[in-house]
Amino acid sequence: MNSTNSRIYEPTPARPVAFLGLGVMGFPMAGHLALAGHQVTVYNRSAAKAAAWAGEFRGRTAPTPREAASGAEIVFCCVGNDDDLRSVVLGPDGAFAGMKAGAIFVDHTTASADVARELYAAGRQLGLQFVDAPVSGGQAGAQNGLLTVMCGGDAAAFDAAKPVGMAFSRAFTRLGDSGAGQLTKMVNQICIAGLVQALSEAIAFGQNAGLDMAQVLDVIGKGAAQSWQMDNRGKTMIAGQFDFGFAVDWMRKDLGLVFDEAKRNGARLPVTALVDQFYADVQALGGQRWDTSSLIRRLK
Structure with missing residues (x-):
């Protein structure tokens, strides 16, 4: 994503916000907030990444989550796992220490429902609001500002955050109380695991049968077998291209949350x-950072 982005934003009042975590998802998500007119302060564990973001989007950087969150009405976050989340939220340099009463923390990390409820409770004791809001749509969805966001938490906090979060979303939906967003993301990952394995088997079967699988997917993609995975990963699976997208390591982390x-x-x-064990096989092939569609490599 760059500042030539063509996304059209719904007009919303400019708000002082913060974004913690500038990975492949967070960097463009924070960028969409800036391009939508919000006053964005970012924090990243690597200061160089934060400086690069500020250079591209003309926002501010802060050396700690606490300083990034100071004065923000909404603090968005997208980090790696439960422990990463706690590290940027809690403690003397954490975001909660810098947030003003009534401010909202919106967490886009795919984490456990337990940590969501833990931080929701900790926030309430401080007069803060917490919304768990994991996303689906991958790196392309983040870059294009078309993520699907699944939220859990109080309705008032959700209602206040949604107009701002729509800068990087095509759907921003409350599914229930604290933890409901994370539980919904788990349902999402269960669906994806089964779909990608079935698509892998189908493509490998068709190739063994001598079919032109690009043509086959084009045809069956207009019928009942159609899926996002088929539309967006089918041709790259046929071509054996996996150096992009949502990494196998991250999928296994997510499935671990599902099993817990x-x-x-x-x-x-x-x-x-x-399928989780099949992903372990892909890791053993050296595919830790390959896209989840690399399941087909096991069948070659």
Whole structure:
């Protein structure tokens, strides 16, 4: 993403906001906030990445989450896992220490429902609001400002955050109380795991049968087999291209959260557990950073 971005933003009042975490998702998400007219202060563990963002989007940088959050009405965050999230939220240099009463923390990390509820409770004790808001749409969705955001938390906090968050979203939806956003993301990842494995098997089967699989996917993609994965990953799977997208390492992290939650709620996930082991095979092939569609490599 760059400042020639053609995204059309819904007009909203300019707000002082912060964004913590400028990875492949956070960097463009924060950029969309700036391009939509909001006053954005960013924090990143690597100061050089924050400086690069500020150079591109003319925002401000801060050396700690606390200083980034100071004065912000909404603090957005997208980091790696539960521990990363706690490290930027809690403690003397954490965002909660710098946020003013009534401010909203919106967390886009794919994390556990437990940490969402933990930080929601910690925020309430400080007079702060917390919304768990994991996203779907991948790097391309972040760059194009077309993410699907799944939220859990109080309705008032969600309603206040949504108009701002729509700068990088095509859907920003409350699914229930604290933790509901993370649980919904788990449902999303279960669906993706099964879909990608089925698509991998279908493409490999068709190739073994001597079919022109690009043509086959074009045809069946107009029928009941159509899916986002087929539309966006089918041709690259045929070509054996995986150096992009959502990394296998991150998918296995997400599925670990799914299995932990399933132990608590009694859900049975036999197919998901099998696909998780297939992803372990991909990691063993050296595909830790390959896109999740690389499942097909096991079948070659």
